[in-house]
Amino acid sequence: MNRKLVAYFSPTGTTAAAAKTLAEAAGADLYEIRPKAPYTREDLNWMNEKARSTIEMKDPAGRPELADRNAGVEVYDTVFLGFPIWWYIAPTIINTFLEQYDFSGKTVVLFATSGGSSFGEAVQHLQPSAPGAKIVEGRLLNGRPGKEKLEAWVDSLKLS
Numbered sequence: 001m002n003r004k005l006v007a008y009f010s011p012t013g014t015t016a017a018a019a020k021t022l023a024e025a026a027g028a029d030l031y032e033i034r035p036k037a038p039y040t041r042e043d044l045n046w047m048n049e050k051a052r053s054t055i056e057m058k059d060p061a062g063r064p065e066l067a068d069r070n071a072g073v074e075v076y077d078t079v080f081l082g083f084p085i086w087w088y089i090a091p092t093i094i095n096t097f098l099e100q101y102d103f104s105g106k107t108v109v110l111f112a113t114s115g116g117s118s119f120g121e122a123v124q125h126l127q128p129s130a131p132g133a134k135i136v137e138g139r140l141l142n143g144r145p146g147k148e149k150l151e152a153w154v155d156s157l158k159l160s
Contacts, residue, residue, distance in 0.1 A: 004028035005030075007033055008033060009083045018113055022141065025147045025148075026150070036064075053091070079106060080138070084112065088117050095129040108136065123137050
């Protein structure tokens with residue numbers, strides 16, 4: 001049996017909504033990736049050079065600290081990993097999450113939300129943080145896709 005987890009980072013709630021629907025569609029458990037220091041509205045202002053998100057994304061080696069390490073990744077075969085696209089890649093907290101667990105032999109299927117960006121180089125930026133994992137570029141889940149549409153997508157991945 002293929003045990004599935006939907007892990008997501010959602011500082012504004014947009015990715016959380018998609019993650020919850022995906023977890024229901026995939027028959028997966030749900031886990032929120034939370035930073036130790038929550039992001040404020042000012043932290044997320046990508047147009048401000050001094051905003052926390054801008055500073056973090058300019059430092060590829062930076063790793064925002066996680067609030068906990070309770071994802072229990074070891075018991076899952078497949079992890080759907082969701083995040084908002086920041087500067088055409090995943091926020092660096094996603095690297096932090098991947099580096100906190102052993103993903104060897106697991107399939108990590110990415111999903112994201114975006115105001116207009118594609119996945120860009122997300123897979124290439126995340127793969128070094130999860131050696132031994134198969135990271136797959138999944139889908140952008142903008143516009144609140146329905147459960148039936150997500151069930152069809154999960155079935156098409158042939159994960160079992």
